[in-house]
Amino acid sequence: MLDINHFGAWDYVVVGATLLLSLLIGVYYAVVGNKTNEDLLTGERKMNVFAISASMLVTYLSAITVLGYPAEIYANGIQIFTSTLLSFIFVPLSCYMFISVFYGMQLTSVYEYLELRFDTMMVRWCASVSFILQGLVITGVVLYAPSIALERILGLPIWASIVGIGICGTVYTSIGGLKAVVWTDVFQFFMIIVGMISIVAKGLISSGGIYETFRFASEHGRLDLLDFTVDPFMRHNTLNFVLGSGFSMLCLYGTHQPQVQRYCSLPSFRHAMKAVFLSIVLKVFTMSLVLVTGISIFATYVGCDPLLLGQIKKYDQIVPHFVVAELSYLPGIMGLFVSCVFSAVLSSVSSSLNSLSAVVWEDFLSHMKLFRTMSPRGQANTTRCLALIFGAITMGLAFVAQNMGAIYQAAITAVGAISGPLGAVFLMALFIPCVNKWGATAGMVTGLSTMIFMSIQSFLMEKPYHAPLPTYIDNCPPETNFSLITQKTDIFGNSTVLQEIEWPEKLYTLSYVLYPFVGGLITTVVGTVVSLLTGGWTDAKKLDKKYLHPILQKCLCCPIKEQPIRKPTYVHADRISGVYDFNPHASNPNLFYNLKYEAVPTKPEGGV
Template sequence: METSYSIQTGVTKTLGVVDFVVFGSTLSVALFIGIYYAIQSRHRQDPSDFLVAGRSMGILPVSLSLIVTFLSALTLLGMPAEIYNYNTMFWWLALGMVLAVAGAAYLFNPVFYNMGITSVYEYLEMRFGRAVTMLASLNWLFQTIVYLSFVLYAPSLALKSVTGMELWVSILTVGGLVTLYTSMGGMKAVLWADSFQAVLILVGLLSAFIQGTIVTDGLKNAWEIASEHSRVYFDDFSVNPTTRHSFWSVAVGGGMMWMSYYAVNQCQIQRLLACPTLRKAQIAIWINALGLAAIVSLCCLIGVVMYAFYKDCHPLRYNLISSTDELLPLFVMDILGHLPGLPGIFLSCIFSGSLSSLSSGINALSAVVLQDYIRPFTSVTNLQATIITKCTAACFGFLCIGLAFVASTLGNVLQISYAILSTLDGPLFGIFILGMFFPRANKWGALFGYISGLLFLSWLGIGAYMYDVNTPMSHFSVHGCNWNVTNSTAPISATSPANNTELTKGDDHLGIYRLSYLYYTATGAFVNVVVGIIVSLITGYGKPVTTDPKLISPVINTIFPCLPKKLKKKFSYTAVETEPHPDIHILEQVPDKKMSTGVFL
């Protein structure tokens, strides 16, 4: 085969006319779906049709939408680059995702579904009151807007690296498109567009993986090459929390992070609420788990193959690319650039990941604004509510476009986005854990627990940044770069995987700053719950506690009868009994049948 790879010529390939046609066609499909559902629903004035698709969607579109909502270009670009830069320890995240889905499906989701709510923060309103609800929802609004700005920036970076198109043109084009079809078509457009984009993601990744194995003489050969250079590494079972990626930090810490997405995040819960029954919602989330594990595995395999391809010429060393997040687009153009249309399909794959996340996030943002910031304070008709949600969706879309330019000034998009999200998400997750699993917890416990968790994680994050905590990458070679440059750097053979966090500054400072970013969610939730329990006990000592059993996780109702009588008596609470739902078992009844008792665990 003719030697025309970038590492042999020093020149990167760009998309051809056919690729642009393919790319444009796939974007047009998403726009068409939005227009179709906007026309179809033009006479419907119920905002629930726009926000939760009338709670009538089937399992397949919901499960596909769940897969791609948080599987954005951040993951599609960042995960192969993670394997290339470090090693395969991150692959354990597939297991963490399955565990996360199991916890979300049976511990958290039944509570939201059986309440018939639209915003998850309506739960907090009923459980802890308005002050806690406002703090939590503002946290989520800020967190989601920041996340979506990264999501929009990442595929624009990919487009720039393979087309030379200016970053601002790409951000405006893609951001404008997703804002248009989301604000017009609502949840049905989002779900069906996500389903189409899920197929594109699979086709694009498979194309890169199959062709990558061909040019590296098979997966076995690529695996051996990566293994020789310490990229294949699975057996770090260190319990040291400062280890950046160990089995425990990735599977457990990462699993807790993903459980927060599927258990209490508005974007995912809103999709589950589009199913007509709880059973169908749980089936959809399990199908999603299998899809997530498959795509994560495929991304990691692409990372292995990509390293084998560039083993002797690190593209970043001679400015073939400006960031490791551009590695995958460069790789695709190297191996697929001679096949018209396939690079266009891959680019569609990357953009599909971000379009799905953006549309889901924008739709969820409009739902929270309507349910938590408009309806509690003023009466609106269904027509007014529908108009408000569409206008709000458009406004959030344009805001994300602006913030995407800020994201372009930062570095590693995968780790930075995970660190920021975890800092904000951990304390938020802790509030829901406190509410659903600790019936005697009160609003003061939730409030002080949340503030404590947020302050603690912010301190950790700022400290890690100020003291420049980082992990050295695995070693690279540049002796295979075959164009006219001076290769003065001798190749270094890595003898051990780069995985442990090291301090480049301030080694004499507290080691807590070295905590793996994947533990941030679990740490924030833990601090929230511990402080929340203590404050609740102090402020509620000797006072009767009333809690609606529908606001408590069903698992508590199962555990309570098994506890010793002394614990029941000590930690019991009273709960005003409401009309029971068939999927929620009311806690043990007292003789007058007007009250029920539960336990503070």
């Protein structure tokens, strides 16, 4: 075990400044604006393109990325980077399939679309509740996970880490709203980049430079990217990444509340597209840094593996170990690394809290007379209270995670399977006209319950363990302490290695990468079949085709008929995007109406 008493005054200054600046950004936006829910949840739809693109990225750059991905690359090579490269295909596809439709509707909660499409609150509420449960549990885990690493470096109690990060993120999110979340995300993005660059620089120097680093990695099989084996039970291969990560990317960029909320906060469709494509560039750059981090640390320890020496208990600790062992002599560098981890956690926590508040307000509270009749300031204060409540709940869940062990980990695995079925509901709504409310609900419930059951069983059962790539201790310095050396068989436990698992238990060994795809497939099949059995084609003939994807609206064989003219509906101008007729009789000059559709904007500029 390394000495952790290397955290000096400059390190505390760096960490303190990071947290303080994050709070000050929230205070600033609380003072200069955020008087209404429109300000808190959409940033008045006037956000900056770069800020939104950085926020879209760091929303999913949790401490798991900073600590776990380099460890994965160290132990198993760069195959996981395949999912990053797939961004060039699936993110633009997501723009065409989802963003071109949802931006024009200017939604605050993406689940509002499901109510419009299926003409019922049932589907909307089912999807909203699923998202809320998923968001709460995952945010609790994101808050808890890095506290273990911080305890190793700082000697900081786990509870102090949870409370410190949790309170900071909750406060600036609740008072500053989306503007504070986005601009702190920008600041935290740069902190993550600077922290990773410092580790990469030291790793490259310690291993002899870029050429030597990649030579060591290549010789030991860490640079094998593609594997075209067709095996759904194989942990990582190219086909599994294409199906699983590709489908997951479609869902996350196109239908996940934090992302939809961000690109709908931009002033035009063209701005939204710029932000999405810029986020791809930022993602590839950031994940490339993560990749080089893992490779450079491997090259540093290529003949003296800390796990085999017993200096760490698992590879997830390799990055903190490297920082303590190689960088602790530099004033402020350990503080920079801790700030990097804090920033990764804060960005995920704040984005989740803001999105959860938006969904609960838009999908539930805004439909209640008590809240609907409140003043704009009262509604904004209610939303702030929601963020505070969710922040307290996630901190509580983080403490629960500390004491529940395997049961809680199984719950996290299950929650991770939710994104596929939720994304499939939106796919059916946009691209399969015959799917009705009964099919959508049945498909979603079946998909969610099946994947949650599978993921829990997968975690609880004894299954073949995946052996990491070989590491060695034949090139350690003379002063190395070998007294803690551990055999590999002891490190990884008594996993089933040679015994073949029989059906149906073998189903639970499905690659975790494929869970979103399988969940989406089950949801789509069940949803379509149930719809056809409950009058789906009859319902399709009554469907307002503006809720389908534009490519289906133009399809000659499409049986959908446009709905008759409705009663004129008045709508605030700041809630629409497109050309509307001015209403000269309205007492409020900012009110417009559309004689044909209820509060439905025309095709956005640059849209599909």
